[in-house]
Amino acid sequence: MSQRTLQHIxxxxxxxxxxxxxxxRVAMFDLPATDPFLMLDELSSDNPDDYIGGFPPHPHRGMETLTYLRHGSLEHRDHLGNRxxxxxxxxxxxxxxxGIIHSEMPALDMQLLHGFQLWINLPAKDKMSAPKYRDVPAAEIPQLEFPQAQVQVIAGAWNINGQSSEGPLMDLAADAGYLDIHLQAGASLTLTTPAEQRVIALVYKGQLNTSPQAPEKSLLVFGxxxxxxxxxxxxxxxxxxxxTPIREKVVHYGxxxxxSTEEIQQAIADYNSGRFGRD
Incomplete structure (x- = not known):
């Protein structure tokens, strides 16, 4: 086994x-070391004024989102009728x-929101594929228990401390996997990972034992x-x-x-003309 070491903070x-x-926010559109991941946002507040406006209807093309909530609720609606x-x-x-036009709105009576939204790139061959959508309730997400550690397996197949587990989402772009890991002070986990894949971690609470030491709320990119x-x-x-890295040119606009720039211009024209997301 060859150990992954910290390469970037x-x-x-x-x-x-x-x-x-x-x-x-951690924006990664121009970082080959984090390919296929494009952006990772953390939403965390106990003040409704910070989140109550939500995310009114807006379009997307050419990428995937995975939204995961530790606390709170969000309602999805889109122009295809999904809710x-x-x-x-x-x-x-x-x-x-x-293309899809969707909204994500929080519950009005909510007092705490803590979650994450990840953007994953789609390869060129899939950027004009039909949109897809799926909700995964907490009851469908496996929780693994280890000494002084807990892991929620949200997406992909994993081997953690010799134990294999699969999340309910197995069809993400770039064969992506997603875990939420909680470690008590001094606890450790060992994960076997495909050598050809990128591995990154957003430490949203506390610190890991790394060299150099990374501050809280940092993204760690492993070699x-x-x-x-x-x-x-x-x-x-x-x-x-x-x-798995896609290794294709990324052109991002909103x-x-x-x-390519031409494909971005076409996306804008399709949206402005009302053709967005149609066959």
């Missing part, structure tokens, strides 16, 4: 999106393909290898991602992710 930054929703509600511990997957060891300095929470 990318800080997250306060930002806002939708109707004034406060977030922390679903995810609550604490649940996830929501959407492959925009050739090549087929084994990753995680150890917590203090009580820690992290989103761990793996995916909610559109394509391979």
């Amino acid at each position: 990318i800080p997250s930054h306060p930002s806002s999106d939708g109707d004034g929703v406060k977030i922390r 679903g509600l995810i609550t604490s511990g649940g996830a929501q997957w959407m492959s925009a393909g050739r 090549q290898g087929d084994e990753l060891k995680l150890q917590a300095v203090n009580d820690a929470g992290l989103i761990l991602l793996r995916g 909610p559109f992710v394509m391979n």
